[in-house]
Amino acid sequence: MKIINNSDSVIIVLHEIYGINQHIRMACEKFSTNGYDIICPNLIHVNQPFSYDLQEEAYRHFINNIGFYSATKQVKQLILEAKEKYNHVYLLGYSIGATIAWLCSNGENMCDGIIGYYGSRIRDYMNITPKCPALLIFxxxxxxxxxxxxxxSLGKCNIDAFILNGKHGFSDPFSENYCAQSFEKAERLVSNFLKK
Known part of the structure; x- marks a missing residue:
């Protein structure tokens, strides 16, 4: 999925285990209305996203058929291509997408910033020190x-980490864990981060 506004800045949006669903499309459109170009790769290589009630199946599909190594490699290639066209490249990921953004953050001059919502698997990659500003929201x-x-334990330079009220998925209006107040707080944090 791509939305082109002929901007000099692009946000690469990295979806959750479910794929490019309503929530991810809505997030892409919202950032697009703020003037950014948007690239949202299909990291799970299926035509239809998984529904939320297939969480276990979606997770197994990602872990068994894709994995963090392969997905990160794909996103790093996308970043290199984007850097040829754009002055600023940002990664914004949800859940596994946040962990993939984290895994891309330690490359020299890779991104101008990463934003991660509830990247729970970041805990498996604590050896990484981002080389760009990182906003992590849990x-x-x-x-x-x-x-x-x-x-x-994320008290390193370049990292702003916040804990907002709610459960995994609080910023997804289509999730049973949606929390409007935390969604709005997260939106403000992201907006301020992108303005820096």
């Missing part, structure tokens, strides 16, 4: 790990 509640401990 929910207060995650089933599989202690969010506060992760955020405390």
């Amino acid at each position: 929910p207060t509640e995650e089933k599989s790990f202690n969010v506060q401990e992760l955020v405390d």
Whole structure:
């Protein structure tokens, strides 16, 4: 998916395990109305996104058929192509997309910034130190790990990490975990980050 406004800045939007669904399309359109060009690659290589009730199946598909290494390689290639056309390249990822953005952040002169929403697997890659500004937004509640401990251990330069009220998916209006107040706070954080 691409939206071209002939901007000098592009946001590469990285979706969750579900693929390019309503939420991701809406996010792309919103950033497009702010004047950015948008590129949203299909990282899971399926024509139709998984529905939310197929979370386990979607996760298994990503882990077994794609994986973080392959997806990161694909996104890094996309960044290199984008850098030939754009003055500014940003990555914005949700969940696995946030972890992929994180994995791309330590390349020299790769991106101008990364934004990650609830990148829970970042905890598996704590050896990475971003070479660009990073905005990481986490929910207060995650089933599989202690969010506060992760955020405390991210105290490196270049990283702004925030914990907003809610669960994984709080910024997705189509998710049962949607939290309007946290969504709005996150929107302000992202807007301020992109203006820097």
